[in-house]
Amino acid sequence: MAATVLGGVGAATSVVLVGGLFGVAGVIVGVVALRTARRxxxxxxxxxxxxxxxxxxxxxxxxxxxxxxxxxxxxxxxxRFDELGPWRQCVGEQLFGG
Known part of the structure; x- marks a missing residue:
């Protein structure tokens, strides 16, 4: 149960990088749970x-x-830009060439 909760929380928060930590903990707990389930x-x-x-x-x-x-x-x-407009234009040029 704990592995499922950690995995769900990790998957939901993986975009903000915290999910990776929950994911690692979930994998460890899940492997322990698999061994217990086998027994x-x-x-x-x-x-x-x-x-x-x-x-x-x-x-x-x-x-x-x-x-x-x-x-x-x-x-x-x-x-180097302090305003959003020039930054957007620069990013567009860098990523899409135009």
């Missing part, structure tokens, strides 16, 4: 759900980090 025969479905959701949260968080780094690298020259 007792109860709770395997919840444990698998927790591991899957938690793994998704970790992957999504890593993807967000890479996309943020890519965006920052592509638009690095645009960070």
């Amino acid at each position: 007792t025969g109860v709770g395997r479905g919840r444990a698998v759900t927790g591991v899957v959701l938690s793994s998704f949260a970790v992957v999504a968080s890593v993807l967000v980090v890479f996309l943020a780094l890519w965006f920052a690298g592509r638009t690095q020259s645009c960070y």
